[in-house]
Amino acid sequence: MNYQRELDMLLAKLEKSGEVPRLLLHSCCAPCSSYVLEYLSDYFEITVFYYNPNIFPESEYTKRILEQQTLIGEMQVKYPISFLAGHYDREKFYKMAEGLEHLKEGGERCLKCYELRLRESAQIAKKGGFDYFTTTLTISPLKNADRLNEIGKKMEEEYGVTYLQSDFKKKNGYKRSIELSKEFNLYRQDYCGCEFSLAEAQKRRNYEK
Numbered sequence: 001m002n003y004q005r006e007l008d009m010l011l012a013k014l015e016k017s018g019e020v021p022r023l024l025l026h027s028c029c030a031p032c033s034s035y036v037l038e039y040l041s042d043y044f045e046i047t048v049f050y051y052n053p054n055i056f057p058e059s060e061y062t063k064r065i066l067e068q069q070t071l072i073g074e075m076q077v078k079y080p081i082s083f084l085a086g087h088y089d090r091e092k093f094y095k096m097a098e099g100l101e102h103l104k105e106g107g108e109r110c111l112k113c114y115e116l117r118l119r120e121s122a123q124i125a126k127k128g129g130f131d132y133f134t135t136t137l138t139i140s141p142l143k144n145a146d147r148l149n150e151i152g153k154k155m156e157e158e159y160g161v162t163y164l165q166s167d168f169k170k171k172n173g174y175k176r177s178i179e180l181s182k183e184f185n186l187y188r189q190d191y192c193g194c195e196f197s198l199a200e201a202q203k204r205r206n207y208e209k
């Protein structure tokens, strides 16, 4: 499926109708959200939902959440962007990751991690009466958009809120996120988020020395 073409078609339809739906956008971090916000805030009234109980250590979590709020405050957008913080429920993440700690990034643990965050997003979208929900995660070249979209559609079926399918790395989305990160002087971490991905990054750093 060409997610970008489908999204373009939807955006053209919205523009024509003058409708501005409410979108709950799960965000993993400010840099990844930068392009998505620039792109989608012309069409949706967005609430950024920061729900990332995977992030380790807590100081990193604090850094990323503050950076996210700063970015929202500084971006010039057509429709206003709101912010909502989820619970920093680390126990939930570790329970989910049990037995999968040794796996490399991109494996089974990550699929479950996506589902954990998308499930919470779908529940919040349902409670808040949002028209759509989605995630910034497909912007990463390290994340599989097919699997993310499959999980999103499964959550759509379970909770009855439309999941906006995406592949935000298309149309040079990833490249644009790097440009915007420079423009807004954003902190860009070099690991995905959990302590297992931090250990992988540390090995990488040692190897590169």
Ligand code: SF4
Residues within 6 Å of the ligand: 054, 055, 105, 106, 109, 110, 111, 113, 114, 192, 193, 194, 195, 196, 197
């Ligand atoms: S590597 Fe990233 S996606 Fe995978 S479990 Fe860790 S934080 Fe989640």
